[in-house]
Amino acid sequence: xxxxxxxxxxxxxxxxxxxxxxxxxxxxxxxxxxxxxxxxxxxxxxxxxxxxxxxxxxxxxxxxxxxxxxxxxxxxxxxxxxxxxxxxxxxxxxxxxxxxxxxxxxxxxxxxxxxxxxxxxxxxxxxxxxxxxxxxxxxxxxxxxxxxxxxxxxxxxxxxxxxxxxxxxxxxxxxxxxxxxxxxxxxxxxxxxxxxxxxxxxxxxxxxxxxxxxxxxxxxxxxxxxxxxxxxxxxxxxxxxxxxxxxxxxxxxxxxxxxxxxxxxxxxxxxxxxxxxxxxxxxxxxxxxxxxxxxxxxxxxxxxxxxxxxxxxxxxxxxxxxxxxxxxxxxxxxxxxxxxxxxxxxxxxxxxxxxxxxxxxxxxxxxxxxxxxxxxxxxxxxxxxxxxxxxxxxxxxxxxxxxxxxxxxxxxxxxxxxxxxxxxxxxxxxxxxxxxxxxxxxxxxxxxxxxxxxxxxxxxxxxxxxxxxxxxxxxxxxxxxxxxxxxxxxxxxxxxxxxxxxxxxxxxxxxxxxxxxxxxxxxxxxxxxxxxxxxxxxxxxxxxxxxxxxxxxxxxxxxxxxxxxxxxxxxxxxxxxxxxxxxxxxxxxxxxxxxxxxxxxxxxxxxxxxxxxxxxxxxxxxxxxxxxxxxxxxxxxxxxxxxxxxxxxxxxxxxxxxxxxxxxxxxxxxxxxxxxxxx
Amino acid sequence: xxxxxxxxxxxxxxxxxxxxxxxxxxxxxxxxxxxxxxxxxxxxxxxxxxxxxxxxxxxxxxxxxxxxxxxxxxx
Numbered sequence: 001x002x003x004x005x006x007x008x009x010x011x012x013x014x015x016x017x018x019x020x021x022x023x024x025x026x027x028x029x030x031x032x033x034x035x036x037x038x039x040x041x042x043x044x045x046x047x048x049x050x051x052x053x054x055x056x057x058x059x060x061x062x063x064x065x066x067x068x069x070x071x072x073x074x075x076x077x078x079x080x081x082x083x084x085x086x087x088x089x090x091x092x093x094x095x096x097x098x099x100x101x102x103x104x105x106x107x108x109x110x111x112x113x114x115x116x117x118x119x120x121x122x123x124x125x126x127x128x129x130x131x132x133x134x135x136x137x138x139x140x141x142x143x144x145x146x147x148x149x150x151x152x153x154x155x156x157x158x159x160x161x162x163x164x165x166x167x168x169x170x171x172x173x174x175x176x177x178x179x180x181x182x183x184x185x186x187x188x189x190x191x192x193x194x195x196x197x198x199x200x201x202x203x204x205x206x207x208x209x210x211x212x213x214x215x216x217x218x219x220x221x222x223x224x225x226x227x228x229x230x231x232x233x234x235x236x237x238x239x240x241x242x243x244x245x246x247x248x249x250x251x252x253x254x255x256x257x258x259x260x261x262x263x264x265x266x267x268x269x270x271x272x273x274x275x276x277x278x279x280x281x282x283x284x285x286x287x288x289x290x291x292x293x294x295x296x297x298x299x300x301x302x303x304x305x306x307x308x309x310x311x312x313x314x315x316x317x318x319x320x321x322x323x324x325x326x327x328x329x330x331x332x333x334x335x336x337x338x339x340x341x342x343x344x345x346x347x348x349x350x351x352x353x354x355x356x357x358x359x360x361x362x363x364x365x366x367x368x369x370x371x372x373x374x375x376x377x378x379x380x381x382x383x384x385x386x387x388x389x390x391x392x393x394x395x396x397x398x399x400x401x402x403x404x405x406x407x408x409x410x411x412x413x414x415x416x417x418x419x420x421x422x423x424x425x426x427x428x429x430x431x432x433x434x435x436x437x438x439x440x441x442x443x444x445x446x447x448x449x450x451x452x453x454x455x456x457x458x459x460x461x462x463x464x465x466x467x468x469x470x471x472x473x474x475x476x477x478x479x480x481x482x483x484x485x486x487x488x489x490x491x492x493x494x495x496x497x498x499x500x501x502x503x504x505x506x507x508x509x510x511x512x513x514x515x516x517x518x519x520x521x522x523x524x525x526x527x528x529x530x531x532x533x534x535x536x537x538x539x540x541x542x543x544x545x546x547x548x549x550x551x552x553x554x555x556x557x558x559x560x561x562x563x564x565x566x567x568x569x570x571x572x573x574x575x576x577x578x579x580x581x582x583x584x585x586x587x588x589x590x591x592x593x594x595x596x597x598x599x600x601x602x603x604x605x606x607x608x609x610x611x612x613x614x615x616x617x618x619x620x621x622x623x624x625x626x627x628x629x630x631x632x633x634x635x636x637x638x639x640x641x642x643x644x645x646x647x648x649x650x651x652x653x654x655x656x657x658x659x660x661x662x663x664x665x666x667x668x669x670x671x672x673x674x675x676x677x678x679x
Numbered sequence: 680x681x682x683x684x685x686x687x688x689x690x691x692x693x694x695x696x697x698x699x700x701x702x703x704x705x706x707x708x709x710x711x712x713x714x715x716x717x718x719x720x721x722x723x724x725x726x727x728x729x730x731x732x733x734x735x736x737x738x739x740x741x742x743x744x745x746x747x748x749x750x751x752x753x754x
Binding site for chain 1: 685697701704705706707708709710711713715716719720722724726727728730732734735736737738739740741744751
């Protein structure tokens with residue numbers, strides 16, 4: 001291989017959704033990847049690298065799109081990136097089990113002057129279906145390397161690397177003559193006339209023939225480019241030709257598929273036929289049973305995610321036990337108590353929270369990653385599309401929302417299966433509304449304490465408010481997060497089921513988990529430290545703390561929302577952990593114990609004597625205001641961290657957080673003042 | 680000529696025309712639905728998107744959008 005040593009080649013991965021791009025990207029780069037957003041766009045950008053024989057190869061995973069037209073941000077980004085010449089080679093991935101449809105991307109790529117390699121991915125699935133594909137025949141017709149491939153199987157990467165090196169050396173371009181021959185047949189030879197008007201050298205990496213085909217399709221972005229280079233006369237001529245073509249997009253698409261069909265004519269053999277919809281699929285997509293089945297499977301998945309999570313969470317729960325021996329050791333060497341407190345409370349709890357969170361996120365990612373991988377999530381998307389569309393979301397979003405009844409951390413992590421960033425952030429914002437299990441550990445306790453037999457009514461009211469909250473929140477956040485094209489109706493493929501590829505699944509989860517670990521440690525440590533500083537007092541009692549003084553000082557303000565200084569501080573602490581609401585109330589009303597421990601160690605139990613103190617010091621309206629404030633407050637520190645991980649945007653995480661603080665206080669305000677009219 | 684949503688489950692049909700803006704055309708054609716393409720309706724239930732088989736794939740499409748796709752039923 002003779003690649004100049006100083007050159008670091010860049011490989012771009014291009015393919016339709018479900019073609020296995022991410023699997024290949026993870027397989028190639030492992031943990032050496034960076035995920036961010038494309039500058040100024042709400043589309044995820046994934047870059048990474050790998051080293052081979054002393055050469056560094058950069059890999060860019062382009063957004064999954066169905067074509068290279070300019071109808072979505074994803075498509076524009078993909079096209080502009082390829083045109084810019086940043087990639088030395090483009091790897092086009094296709095799903096071999098649906099080769100004809102999948103090759104559309106290749107046909108749309110034809111005419112872009114960047115060397116390419118075609119990867120016939122998911123070859124194993126195609127073979128299972130009885131398909132035999134002749135890669136050599138395709139290679140001959142296309143003029144570029146064609147590789148039968150299984151992205152999930154790393155043993156195949158050696159051939160991949162060889163093919164890439166060879167392609168980088170030979171720089172072969174896709175042979176497009178047979179495709180342009182089809183374009184030339186489009187009604188009244190419009191294609192030829194447009195082609196003659198194109199600049200001979202093309203524009204960037206776009207060849208004249210590619211530009212001409214796009215103009216026939218009515219591509220507005222290409223038209224803008226052409227406007228800059230053609231003379232006035234030429235533009236007039238162009239307009240005239242284009243006006244004579246109606247439905248250009250249909251014409252060129254027809255040509256592309258004819259070309260694909262010819263390409264595959266001798267290159268693919270299909271033995272036997274499989275039933276189109278399996279028995280299970282008939283149930284999964286059934287008009288009556290599809291939805292209950294989906295909810296059932298999601299709930300089952302939620303429970304199943306605790307199986308891998310529990311051992312990890314158990315190890316995490318052992319960490320605080322180190323507190324005692326550490327305290328003893330620190331006392332023995334006469335270390336200052338503040339340092340001991342810092343280590344045993346902040347450091348140990350940060351580790352505990354992080355490990356617990358990682359355990360749960362790992363479980364959720366594994367179970368729901370599995371459901372996505374085998375193809376079931378697409379069915380969920382299908383049956384829930386209509387329902388979720390009312391919130392501006394795709395059908396899959398139902399999964400994170402249902403998981404959030406268990407735990408918002410898992411809900412936020414579960415949005416991983418949503419491929420649009422805007423919809424992902426919106427789903428997380430809505431998942432925060434869903435009352436999690438911890439809410440149900442405290443709300444019934446407080447409700448029955450204050451309202452006895454009327455408590456169920458409060459639960460009903462909470463559900464009612466939650467539904468309203470969701471609709472309003474969807475409107476508010478949706479206007480910023482959803483793009484026009486995403487509001488368009490559903491059109492999607494239901495990929496065939498296939499066996500899970502455990503190695504690839506674990507690899508992708510491993511990459512994620514490492515990423516979460518560093519992020520979670522940082523966020524949880526910083527917030528815990530701040531909270532600890534606010535709740536630290538030398539005596540260990542609440543009176544000496546900053547938080548206590550703060551709470552007392554602003555009580556006149558919080559009383560507007562129906563919150564006493566005690567309930568306000570408990571509300572404040574419930575952002576840290578929902579169960580903390582009861583622990584902090586206990587600590588404040590009973591006047592003993594550290595606020596920090598009350599916050600992080602509260603299991604949602606009511607301290608002895610708390611209920612009589614609460615009943616005598618809180619009015620029913622104040623209690624109700626508190627219940628609503630806590631229920632609709634930010635779920636917990638770990639959910640906030642998980643949100644930061646899912647959105648990858650500090651700005652949006654803080655926006656969501658700020659929104660929930662404001663709305664929960666607003667709800668408390670309304671509930672307090674309205675119920676004051678009755679009680 | 681029929682609209683795609685008028686095809687009953689179990690029926691086969693051939694696409695004869697697709698209407699709509701360039702975005703819709705591009706989206707529909709890129710998933711493999713072009714003129715002359717043969718489809719087989721799998722489900723056509725009022726409240727759910729259509730489910731049909733075309734070009735080796737099971738495709739789901741909203742009822743509303745499917746009205747822009749014209750077909751000819753096959754015997």
